[in-house]
Amino acid sequence: MGAHHHEVVSVEEQFEFTADSKRNLLIGMGIGAALVLVGAYILSQGGGHDHDAHAAAGHAAEHAHEHGAHAYHWTKRIIANLWVNSVYFAGISIIGMFFLSYNNLAQAGWSAVFRRIPEAMPSFLPIPAIIILVLAVFFGDQLFHWMHEGIMDPQSPNYDAVIAGKQGFLNKPFFIIRLVLYFSLWYGLWRVLRSLSIQEDEIGGTDNYEKAIKYGTAFLVVFAVTSSTSAWDFVMSIDTHWFSTMFGWYTLASWHVAGLATMTLTIVTLKERGYLKAVNESHLHDLGKFCFAFTIFWTYVWFAQFLLIYYANLPEEAIYYRERFTGYGGIYKAPFFINILLNFVIPFLVLMTRDSKRTPLILKIACWSILAGHYFDFYTNIMPGTVGENGGFGAVEFGFILLFTCAFIWTISNQLTKANLIPRNHPMLEESLHHDIA
């Protein structure tokens, strides 16, 4: 059918967060909490990890022991799990804002009809933000090598010259200031964009859209810097000796594709439940392309980072992959390769054809694969440097994933009820309703 044949669809849709959904999410959170408690009990009884792993542990583990690092306590695994999930979900949340901003800047029309979904995503940000801040302030030494007692003090037996050299950036006051800055800037700019958009529903016109372009562009400038620095702060500085100049956009690529998958999955699910009738196959096709393209982009960056280190083979760089392949009894080898399977092989093959990008079921399979895969991406980046040989994948991990996922869905659903599901007065809406890529 030609573009001129599209039937006129109503743009008046009010999302209802049903009692059924709420009950299911509460059950999910209950199961998650129960799994965490059971897992924590098992861990506190000394289970859940293999002490023989010590023998096979790589250099880094020995290294940590040399420094007389903190004795391992089972709560560390709880903290590390909270950190993995918070970083992952904070990233997914802020990608909603990122998507809106670059669509605004490019004055893209096609996405207008489903804008309310990325628009709702950053509403989850305060939860991971608070968890991250509390953990950084009170349990930082459990997570970060550079926060260990006396590591910057030449008199201390724990002194580490390499880490002390990074004191200008990696010191606790500046670290906390940075974290507060990230979250307040990200969340604050999102609040501005969100209220402009909701107001636009009532007053119409193009003023709010013009303003949204300006604030969105300001966010992109902020995010250009903070996406990199937050990746160093949240993830890279855990392995303090190690660094990668690609780490910022590697993490951004990971967040971005996970955020796109979340958006696509939400849109497909809403459509299945009878909402977003104005979203047509062309929109789904383009969302599928987005997921497909950024799957490849992530893989490109992931591999580029690996290849340079593999080729150059410098001990201080290669240790990072050594730890993940053979270190700590080899427990991180499986997650490392599951990562590439779920994040590249499956979505790449599944989303390759045109028809698959237009098929809701296939989109859902690809999106779930990406979302599960990028959890493992952050898992393999964070766990070896924090819990090392005491890591694993058990009740605690499942429980926290379930808790965070249900809380995320709850917050987003709640946010979606606060405005019409389609921005009825968006200047680009007409173009979006007729979006047709044949």
Next chain:
Amino acid sequence: MTDTNKKFLVGIYDDDDVILDAVSKVKNAGVKIYEVYSPFAIHGMDTAIGHPRTRIGIAAFCFGVTGFLCALTLTTWTMGIDWPMVIGGKDPISLPNYVPAMFELTVLFTAFGMTFTFFLSNGLGPTVKPLLFDPRCTDNKFVMAVDLSKNKMSEIEITSLIKASGAEEVSIKQI
């Protein structure tokens, strides 16, 4: 083009919306449309004419696989077998080293392969004289061509259908 001595009815339109509607009207009346020519791409025209879907994606996949295998052969043969080289202490045949070449050749073969497939299937080339029903379709007019030999209806019937659908003029062209 290989088609010679064929009779075409050529309708000239002034507006892209008009010709998009006209295509549906003429087609619904039972006329088989040969092709539509336009100075720019018209959204929905492909589906309106009813052309079968392009298979260039399948071609792209095949070219990509060819490029991938060529690169794999090239790197393995030159670096690993013909003149084995140890770089950075790695085995002469170590796949991670070869990934950039495999990636690049996959992209290169796909890009060139698709371009040449496109030229071939559209009859474009340095010495080929393109089929041009009316030069104005490269400027401000929209052209609908109907192959008379492929249609059962008479010339007069089709002419009146094209006229009725909003064409400014209809002419006969022998190719």
